[in-house]
Amino acid sequence: MTKGKVRRRAYEKEIFRLQGELVKLQEWVRTEGKRLVIVFEGRDAAGKGSTIKRVVEYLNPRVTKIVALPVPTERQRGQWYFQRYVEHLPAPGEIALFDRSWYNRAGVERVMGFCTQEEHARFLHQCPIFERLLVEDGILLRKYWFSVSDAEQERRFRARLEDPMRSWKLSAMDLESITRWEDYSRAKDEMLVHTDIPEAPWYEVESEDKRSARINMISHLLSTIPYHEVRRIPLEIPKRPPTTNYHRPPRSQQNRVPDVAATLRDHD
Template sequence: MGKLPRKPYEKELLRLQGELVKLQEWVKTEGQRLVIIFEGRDAAGKGGTIKRVAEYLNPRVARITALPAPTEREQTQWYFQRYIAHLPAAGEIVLFDRSWYNRAGVERVMGFCTQEEYTRFLHQCPIFERLLVEEGILLRKYWFSVSDEEQERRFRDRLDDPMRRWKLSEMDLESITRWEEYSRAKDEMLIHTHIPEAPWYDVESEDKRRARINMITHLLSTIPYTEVRRARLKLPDRPPSEGYRRPPRLDNSVPDAAASLS
């Protein structure tokens, strides 16, 4: 299957983003709570997809959550505790750029958790997610799949691109040498957490454009949202002047750097 051409991709993406705005308004009006989990290999296209999903959404309604490594205090808490603080209230959408599944992936492979903590996670995670769904939270989980060859190619692109170099860490590079370990960890994770109440959905992401279109289309198809009729807005007439005069501009205005471009 070839790479999706740019023009049809951009046209369909814009249409889907319009539908995401409708979904947002429905979530806000109906007081729904939506959680979308983005997981997968490093450089599998999660970040780019999240960016396109959130591009036209109201950041007061839809927010991206990407948590750093836990603090010393958080390490003493119940594992799911710090994620609970970021769950949505009524009328909100949360996009998790990685989530509690860190324990089943990087923490497991890199030895950042004990065997006991890992086993407890696999037992508790399905229970935790069933509780979220029973509470009425709409939970969607997407796994972005990419081949080892394509992942390495994307890593090399980042190494050579100063604008994207920050996306690459020593941990990312080590994932190349631990490909099979990550594969086994993913397989075991799916066995325990692919449950009817909160199933996983696999996104083939060799082609980033195709992955974005497919993921957003699927998300929209799983939620029974409807278009919310909004009241028409009308700009009021500007009132007549009451004699206000603008004072002189500040002396420290920013220089007109754009003038050199013309």
């Protein structure tokens, strides 16, 4: 194990405890009618996706939604830039996790030339205004930037490339982040100058060790929200009523899934 990394047993114990607190937070958001938006941004392969996965693992998908938008359509490109993100903002009692967000314009669009200089400058001007409006309207907005070194990013890229179960997570666009490392660094620095505002500050998550990053990010999120445990109405499982004259149709008349698992039951 690399020096400085959280041991697995300690990590699993703490992440499970934090996930229990996230369940309490979600219930507080739901019952109090709060609206919570969490923005996940950062370098490619910095651990955003795996952190989101741990955040939502035990949460109700009807309350907590992951927003990961595809490339905008031609119609959306002609709209006000923030328009397609607005429709995914949470209603009262909901949480929205943005797996990348409107900050695409400050990062990949800026570096890869997918927007004009004028569009980029307009974004940097409008973004703080947009976020202040969200906060003034009562939305709880948290923004996290996941940071990783160039060496660790390349190591994770190579691991994905060699793993057929994760190769889908690697695209030609991702690999551009290696050759354009400094361009992305400059774009991030410029973004922070304009959008790290008191109403919606950026919080940086060191993600060289993914386990540490997950624990640190979730712990910080919980510390910034004055939630409390909501007492739920106790439930009791009712007694099953006596059977009547119902008769189940013969199983031979139904299409059944083959019992493939039967071949494994005698194996360790």
